[in-house]
Amino acid sequence: MSTLVIKDLHASIGEKEIVKGLSLTIKSGEVHAIMGPNGTGKSTLAKVVSGHPDYTVTGGDVLLDGVSILTQEADERARAGLFLAFQYPSEIPGVSIANFLRAAVQARMAEGEEIDATAYYKRLYAKMDMLKIDRKFTSRSVNEGFSGGEKKRCEILQMAMLEPKFALMDETDSGLDIDALRIVSEGVNTLRGPNLGVLMITHYQRLLNYIVPDFVHVMWDGRIVKSGDKSLALELEAKGYDWVKKELAAATA
Amino acid sequence: MNSPSALETAPAATAAGNPVAGIDQSRGDFKYDVTYEFDAGTGLNDKTVDYISGVKKEAAWIREFRQNALKVFQSKPMPTSWATRDLDNINFDKIRYYLASGQKPKRTWDEVPDDIKKTFERLGIPEQERKYLAGVEAQFDSEAAYSNIKDIVAKQGVIFVNSTEGLREHPELFKKWFGKVIPTGDNKFSALNSAVFSGGSFIYVPKGVKVAQPLQAYFRINAENFGQFERTLIIADEGAEVTYMEGCTAPKFSTSTLHSAVVELVALKGAKIQYITVQNWANNVFNLVTKRGLAHEEAEIKWIDCNIGSRLTMKYPGVILKGRKARGEVISIALANDGQHQDTGAKMIHAADETTSNIVAKSISVGQGRSTYRGVVHIPKRLKGCKNNTECDALLINTNSRTDTYPAITVRGDRNYVQHEASVSKVNEDMIFYMQQRGLTEGQAMSLAVNGFVNDLARQFPMEYSVELKRLIDLEMEGSVG
Numbered sequence: 001m002s003t004l005v006i007k008d009l010h011a012s013i014g015e016k017e018i019v020k021g022l023s024l025t026i027k028s029g030e031v032h033a034i035m036g037p038n039g040t041g042k043s044t045l046a047k048v049v050s051g052h053p054d055y056t057v058t059g060g061d062v063l064l065d066g067v068s069i070l071t072q073e074a075d076e077r078a079r080a081g082l083f084l085a086f087q088y089p090s091e092i093p094g095v096s097i098a099n100f101l102r103a104a105v106q107a108r109m110a111e112g113e114e115i116d117a118t119a120y121y122k123r124l125y126a127k128m129d130m131l132k133i134d135r136k137f138t139s140r141s142v143n144e145g146f147s148g149g150e151k152k153r154c155e156i157l158q159m160a161m162l163e164p165k166f167a168l169m170d171e172t173d174s175g176l177d178i179d180a181l182r183i184v185s186e187g188v189n190t191l192r193g194p195n196l197g198v199l200m201i202t203h204y205q206r207l208l209n210y211i212v213p214d215f216v217h218v219m220w221d222g223r224i225v226k227s228g229d230k231s232l233a234l235e236l237e238a239k240g241y242d243w244v245k246k247e248l249a250a251a252t253a
Numbered sequence: 254m255n256s257p258s259a260l261e262t263a264p265a266a267t268a269a270g271n272p273v274a275g276i277d278q279s280r281g282d283f284k285y286d287v288t289y290e291f292d293a294g295t296g297l298n299d300k301t302v303d304y305i306s307g308v309k310k311e312a313a314w315i316r317e318f319r320q321n322a323l324k325v326f327q328s329k330p331m332p333t334s335w336a337t338r339d340l341d342n343i344n345f346d347k348i349r350y351y352l353a354s355g356q357k358p359k360r361t362w363d364e365v366p367d368d369i370k371k372t373f374e375r376l377g378i379p380e381q382e383r384k385y386l387a388g389v390e391a392q393f394d395s396e397a398a399y400s401n402i403k404d405i406v407a408k409q410g411v412i413f414v415n416s417t418e419g420l421r422e423h424p425e426l427f428k429k430w431f432g433k434v435i436p437t438g439d440n441k442f443s444a445l446n447s448a449v450f451s452g453g454s455f456i457y458v459p460k461g462v463k464v465a466q467p468l469q470a471y472f473r474i475n476a477e478n479f480g481q482f483e484r485t486l487i488i489a490d491e492g493a494e495v496t497y498m499e500g501c502t503a504p505k506f507s508t509s510t511l512h513s514a515v516v517e518l519v520a521l522k523g524a525k526i527q528y529i530t531v532q533n534w535a536n537n538v539f540n541l542v543t544k545r546g547l548a549h550e551e552a553e554i555k556w557i558d559c560n561i562g563s564r565l566t567m568k569y570p571g572v573i574l575k576g577r578k579a580r581g582e583v584i585s586i587a588l589a590n591d592g593q594h595q596d597t598g599a600k601m602i603h604a605a606d607e608t609t610s611n612i613v614a615k616s617i618s619v620g621q622g623r624s625t626y627r628g629v630v631h632i633p634k635r636l637k638g639c640k641n642n643t644e645c646d647a648l649l650i651n652t653n654s655r656t657d658t659y660p661a662i663t664v665r666g667d668r669n670y671v672q673h674e675a676s677v678s679k680v681n682e683d684m685i686f687y688m689q690q691r692g693l694t695e696g697q698a699m700s701l702a703v704n705g706f707v708n709d710l711a712r713q714f715p716m717e718y719s720v721e722l723k724r725l726i727d728l729e730m731e732g733s734v735g
Contacts, residue, residue, distance in 0.1 A: 050690055051689075051690075052686055053682065053686065054682075073689065073694075073695070074686060074689040074690050075689040075690070075691075075692055075693055075694050075695070075698075078689065078690050078691055078692040079692045083690075084690050086687065086690075089687060090683050090684040090686075090687035090688075091684075092684065092687075092688070092701070092702065092705055093678075093705050093706065094704070094705030094706055094707070094708035094709060095701055095702075095704070095705035095708070100688075100691070100701070101691075103693060103697065103701055104691040104692045104693060107691075107692040107693050107694070107697060108692055141705070158691060162691065162692070
């Protein structure tokens with residue numbers, strides 16, 4: 001059982017504060033969704049927690065199983081069990097998915113320990129079968145020339161192979177048509193389980209029809225302003241974000 | 254001439270600006286003390302040349318050839334009108350031109366003196382020889398310490414000796430082609446090599462003989478303030494095929510070292526020569542090498558050239574496509590790390606109908622590293638059915654890196670086909686972050702990006718060499734993270 005605790009987190013890019021005192025606790029087995037209009041800092045939150053060098057944390061803490069990870073480099077956090085499924089995954093020309101994942105798996109091994117190639121491919125192919133991904137897929141260069149759907153499937157496959165404790169999924173539904181959305185959601189649902197905590201970041205409610213969250217949070221201006229269960233997402237869908245905005249205005253007035 | 258201190262002070266500045274200094278980047282950075290029986294002393298004049306010629310007991314014509322070359326060298330200006338001014342920092346008066354422990358290479362490793370043998374053992378040469386090579390020559394400073402060819406290959410009439418032995422034992426064959434592909438006066442450094450050359454390989458593959466395993470030479474600089482000037486001549490007779498591989502290293506000295514080789518290839522009708530270089534010079538070596546092949550009718554010459562390390566490399570392997578349907582190819586990979594300048598490229602001189610040439614050059618510039626591509630493709634008007642394809646791709650890692658491309662393609666007439674593509678790409682922060690988020694360190698991420706960039710080329714190499722290239726890239730990139 002693991003926990004990811006975000007405690008009164010403040011973060012800026014340059015002089016501009018984007019995350020303004022956000023707190024959230026995620027436990028293994030839970031799926032949380034963060035919703036909110038564009039520009040409220042949802043994607044920034046994912047990048048800050050995973051250690052993107054562009055952002056500066058100005059206050060608060062992030063603890064993985066009780067240990068602050070804020071002084072760790074992005075790769076240390078990743079090896080500690082944090083996975084970010086990118087909204088816009090980078091292309092790595094000339095590096096096949098199989099080789100990339102192999103390097104990532106190798107990076108998790110102790111110094112001097114060599115990856116067992118046969119066992120690695122066996123595991124890779126098992127994960128691909130589980131996610132219904134064609135064998136040819138992993139010989140392609142990482143994300144190079146991929147469709148939106150292929151990029152997201154590549155992210156899910158990496159997540160399956162790296163078996164993180166917590167996955168931050170940044171706008172996983174963006175740029176996907178309904179078929180691709182269903183396929184990617186099925187992948188995430190397959191990986192759901194008692195050993196994985198998930199934080200889904202999304203602008204639209206539709207993703208949550210496919211991946212049903214245990215908790216829904218509304219983010220506004222760098223903070224979580226409302227939390228609830230999956231019914232909150234439906235309420236947002238029906239009433240729009242203006243409803244939250246008005247409620248918020250009434251509360252602070 | 255430069256101030257005597259130029260050679261000592263300039264590299265120190267380079268080292269200071271280089272974050273990898275002091276880290277053992279490679280298997281090549283070590284040195285054992287060796288006593289030399291033959292030493293031409295420091296500086297260059299006609300007596301130096303006579304000393305080298307005398308020690309080798311050379312014929313009169315070759316002594317004359319050397320003395321003439323010395324005059325050409327002295328009369329030619331440094332090519333700083335088009336090349337880097339860093340060349341002016343070479344102090345020819347401070348260099349030792351000939352250092353050898355013996356005159357005749359040993360045929361077994363047991364006979365190689367211990368102090369030299371342990372260097373090659375540490376570099377893994379005897380082990381590679383046993384595993385996958387048809388023959389090995391191991392040059393230590395000026396002369397080959399070891400040279401051997403597998404019996405089965407020798408029985409086919411293949412000659413694989415060093416240039417000293419080649420001159421002595423096969424003078425007619427040697428004289429016929431020596432200096433014909435690259436004349437003494439081709440450039441200042443080919444003239445220098447012609448005056449003081451020592452070592453290098455002489456290879457002859459008889460008609461129709463296809464050497465299945467590669468022949469390999471390993472060039473090791475051990476001494477400080479030393480210049481290595483090997484001279485290689487490879488002749489593949491009609492229908493013959495041979496692959497030659499060379500590796501080079503030197504320890505990291507606080508002063509500069511000069512490596513200036515001349516390599517001439519002759520592929521007679523229908524012959525194929527593949528010449529592979531993977532070099533990892535220490536970052537204070539001036540590496541100024543002239544390499545050219547002559548391809549007769551339907552012959553094929555392919556240069557695979559991987560330049561890692563050195564302070565300055567200037568090298569433009571070329572092919573003169575002399576016979577109808579001859580083919581030439583240059584595959585070039587250059588990695589310029591902090592304090593390094595890789596000035597590399599290719600020359601394709603079409604001189605017959607239906608000749609084809611292909612150039613693929615990839616350069617990587619890291620930190621303050623600088624890469625320059627220079628290419629010459631020449632197709633005269635009288636020819637028809639010639640083709641050239643040129644691709645140069647540059648990868649920049651961080652904004653200080655510099656890359657320049659100087660393609661010179663002269664194609665006259667309208668019966669020939671030329672295609673040229675160039676690209677510059679960058680390893681950006683997002684790409685590195687993406688890889689780090691998967692658990693790779695920054696160094697591993699950069700290394701993977703570079704390996705991906707050269708992957709389509711590296712896949713064409715013999716397996717052992719693509720593994721070696723990957724290893725060298727990993728060492729360079731991981732060392733380059735500040």
